[in-house]
Amino acid sequence: MKKIIFTAIVLSFYFIVPAQDTMRHKLTDTLMLENIEVTSIRATDKAPFTKTNISKAEIEKNNLGQDLPFVLNQLPSVVVNSDAGNGVGYTGISIRGSDASRVNVTLNGIPYNDAESQGTYFVDIPDISSSLSSIQVQRGVGTSSNGAGAFGATINLSTNEVNKEKYVELNNTYGSFNTWKNTIKAGTGLLGNHFTVDARASAISSDGYIDRAKSNLKSFFISAAYINKNSSLRFNILSGKEKTYQAWYGVPENYLDSDRTYNPAGTEKPGSPYANETDNYTQTHYQLFYDKKINSNLSFNTAVFLSRGKGYYEEYRAGQLYSDYGLPDYISGTDTITSTDLIRRLWLDNYFYGGIFSLQFQKNKTHVTFGGGWDEYDGKHYDVVTWAQQGGFPNDYVYTNVPANKHDLNLYGKLLQTLGSGFSAFADVQGRFVNYDIKGFEDNPGLRINKYYSFFNPKIGISFNKTNFQAYASYSIGAKEPNRDDFEAAASELPKPEILYDMELGAERRNTPFTYGITFYYMNYHNQLVSTGKINDVGAYTRTNAPESYRLGVELQAAETFTKWLNASGNISFSKNKIKNFNEYVDDYDNGGQIKNQYHNTNISFSPDEVAAAMINIIPFSNSEISFQSKYVGRQYLDNTSHVTRSIDPYYVQNLKLSYRLSTRHIFKAVDFIFKVNNMFNKKYESNGYTYNYFYGGELTVENYYFPMAGTNFLAAINIKL
Template identity: 60%
Template sequence: MKRIALFSFMLFASNAWSQSINHDTTELMAIEVRATRAGSLAPFTKTNLYKDAIEKQNLGQDLPFLLNQTPSVVVNSDAGNGVGYTGIRIRGTDATRINVTLNGIPYNDAESQGTFFVDLPDFASSLNSIQIQRGVGTSSNGAGAFGATLNLSTNELMTKPYGEFNNSYGSFNTWKNTVKVGTGLIGGHFTTDLRLSNITSDGYIDRASSNLKSYFLSSAYTSDKTTFRLNIFSGKEKTYQAWYGVTEADLKTNRTINYAGMEKPSSPYENETDNYKQDHYQFFYTQHINNNLTFNTGLFYVKGKGYYEQYKADQAYVDYGMPNQVKGTETITASDMIRQLWLDNDYYGDVFSLLYEAGKTQFTFGGAFTKYVGNHYGDVIWAKEGMSDPKHRWYDLNAWKNDASTYAKWQQMIIPNLQVYADLQYRRVRYRIDGFRDNPTLRINNTYNFFNPKAGISYQLNDVLAYASYSISQKEPNRDDFEAGMTQQPKPEKLHDIELGVEKRNEYYSLGATLYYMKYKDQLVLTGKINDVGAYTRTNIDNSYRTGIELQASANISDWLQLSGNLAISKNKVLDFTEYIDDYDNGDQKLNTYSKTDIAFSPNTIAGATVKLIPLKSLEIDLLSKYVGKQYLDNTSNEKRKLDQYFTEDVRASYSFGHKLFKDISIIAQVNNLFNKKYEPNGYTFSYYYNKELVTENYYFPMAGTNLTFGVNIKF
């Protein structure tokens, strides 16, 4: 994306943000969501997306791509078309630092701390609202928010019977089929909703196929004071691996090449796939004790199991604990192999909240208790030179993680229009790891105690809201960080966040500006340093920060023209950074030191704009623009290790009409990357010295050029 549209972006806010202008669903929100979300007057930076905005974008791409037009967001896709494995960064913060909750229940993987929406295909079709908090935000359940929060809600009470049949087809043979039905409220108390989804795609990158299936079932009993709800949902994914990226040389001549499976001679291995199934069970109980007091608790259990399969060439038997093969007088020490790396985990616990509301006072007490049990193991299922057993397990390791947290939030209107906010959270984490695949004797048994206070003030007069807040967040390292070895164990990270914002909203236009300063202590980053076991893991750096301004606006120009957009300008700096580079000539590492370099994957400029045209009552045309400035692949600000800036434009047209047999029929057509921009929003780099020369290898994840999706949604 180029800078030609930056000036106009300053005039608009994100389309998603403008959706919240005339929405205030606080009274409609389930209590489990209200407990963890920022209210309309809370002094935190937030964007709300509602069901109508989610539906019209939902044509099969993964959830991060539905958030692309919101402020400070950059998305990417391994397969290049938004289906399968995708990623999201908010203010440069990656998914391991973005707290995600599903109806208030933590979703981040307990060990990697990442979020894999590919495990919940088409979950967007069951959502009724999303809140994105940028910065530390309010206290929530699960791993501490370390830059952003995504709060997803499905627990909407549908009072009338309904049915939907949503289908879309697009480039790269991408199909999405969704069926939704609901009973409405039966006897004034009971309701049940069901969704079935199937998504398949060949992907833009060679062999980057996806086969995704999911279902969602929710049943509830509700009365004046009591509500019970049971959610059961599941996702199953099979994706051909596409996580190696494309070299800089191939990017120029063969953008879609996929190196996965190519260790097999003659032709790529046909089953170099990732396979995972995740089942969720949620049970909520809500009791309105009196006019002022409401209690909620949510029990949950998540079962995940799956593996990825690889063809590996010339593998030494000793590395897998297998005996050498003997053929006659020849001893064979290595062979091509097919291996599966498995993860079998259980995650369960309880979240709870007690909400008190009276006059100008709101107080929430809540928390969560969770336990994770993970089994990591690997099987060799085939060897070219033969195996003594049909399946050989070469490692079998366990991990446990207990997480207990509690918080208290207080909001008080102290004088007319002026509200104060205080939020105190205590979190205790115990993490035990009984070895790693490449270091099975390394044992980790750590306990962390975190106190995360937050405070703020907001002032609202007519249609203007101003706020200020200061927050602290701390989080533990993830599983890979601990593999650094006993002499290089990582420290937890700490973030201080200051947010200053002002918004003006009415029925004709909205304006908003946020200033933020996020100061990190002991942030974990890749430096290239080799640890005790010869692996590259993240290392704590003493000081780094992010600071910037986010501008948003929208305007209803006329009945047929609406404008919205956002612009984020920031500085993201590491104050002192040491880079370690392998020296293959001498068998050691060389060091380079830097001062005030850019944090990797943190563009200084991100912008988005939407022009909505309504030429006919039932016809809507959206012109979507996105600009992302250059990003560095590491923390050295080296111009030879970067992702170029890019500017893309999409166009979406939707036409709705009624029919005798159906409540509504919507026809949607969307062209992505209208002008066929070649761009890469993600990548990685590594360097080394060989023959006394510095060699740098950059890998990129290219996105598809111009591509089309066509959908038909039928409601009855």
């Protein structure tokens, strides 16, 4: 019934809202339609930074229901992974070997990274791709942005497009593993030449490739705006709700040949696996923007936001000691019971709120931006036992309650100065001030952390632009604080902040039948946090600072339109990613303690030396396209020792996509038919993993766990535009 009501409302946008007359279309040219909150942090065409811009049309072509990282999979130096094995549910992305905790993500200029883990969980905003009007991916430190510092890349997402014409879209996908995506989108166009409303509702579900790795994802998006000649006011609500069966433990290495879809989650329960071993989370974003064009040279933007998140993951745990939950042993008659099976929920309940602003001045050859942001994070971490096989547990017993607060203030100034003869100079400086107050950890509730950081992040560069050609050079410094898990150490072992010195040299040719680009980069890290296996004096495995490490590489891109029916594009990255001196710590179960191994010039984990992507597009007849897509990812090491026995094998995967647009002159503006075959040659490969090593019985035992990707599978879509 809810779907029927919503569909009726959406269709009313198209059939009830009157069409705008010609005069109103002419008037829209005088309205303020630029998204200042996005342009203030994005790199312009003349800025000397390595970047890729993705248009709305390109996003739509690749959006068949998989998570956003898979939409970005063909970009240079990008590697993606999926817990469920098919790109639905929990997914991950790394760029130049830097994982999501080092990739700065903003949504309309507002920070999206989790304040504590600094990671990004696109599963919390399902089908965000259907609401995006553009994406910019900056590789390296990039320009100053809001939120956590960029240590590998920045992903800027924008939804604040002004749709002048009314529209209704119905997008539906079905695929392997009972995968469904149903999306309804609608917009009023400009009403009275000033008002506009856009809305979307999405439902995505999948059984997943891995056993029981089911996903049930729902989301909606509403954006309403008032626009006039010199100002605009916009209010967004974006909400996502996810329920996914846990698939984050991986598959043991010795199962890969016999049972690639094995999932250990829920198997602590006797008999069949526990049915509700699930992750459950709802996240809602409220954003209010005000843009003002003060005069022909000066414009201003401000925004306030609130992100509300609440949810838990549920676990069945066998043989749990009462003492681990702060309770005495249970006495039953004459028996003393020390352990029991139980079900617990680990809760996260948080508010993330604040504001951003920017002031932009542009006159003749000078473009100056001053901006910044302030945000507060109020996070509650608490764990509840909801059921126990034996007695002794109070109802809904809360055994851990460890809240945290984080305050973040940043101010930046940018100058882009055109020098003449095609040359431009760029300078950017940011100050960022962070206070992090952690009131305990799940395993160490008595450990309290209160740290203050101040960072100074300057960037300079020069570019040359002339007749579709650009060359540039830049030098940037980025610094960032450790994440929550890094602080689970004794006061004498607290981690230091990370610092990155990034040099970029590039050249590219654009807007011609043959385009190309080449980028050289050197990313020199000081005190990069890496996993060593070391146990600190409170018994926790945490990352530690590696004094010296670096990433050195070259990225090549090219595309050519050979004829009106054939074009091709591709990119390839070669890099060296090294830790100069690395100490590994291995648990010694025979003698107690740990064994220390020293290494020199080892590979940084999850940083392949080669990453490549290519696409060949054939247009056999009007409104049709056949696309051959391929992806190669070189060897990835699971730890920082460079042992091949602890690595992910290289993989090369090909996809095939067929599309056809049926244009009509009646009810439908267009109907798109899309059929995509992923992994068309049924390659067996893994996209992610982890390792654990220990000495026992005088021998080193290596336990590797992997996340296999699905074999040949398909997605078929019918997208209708009214």
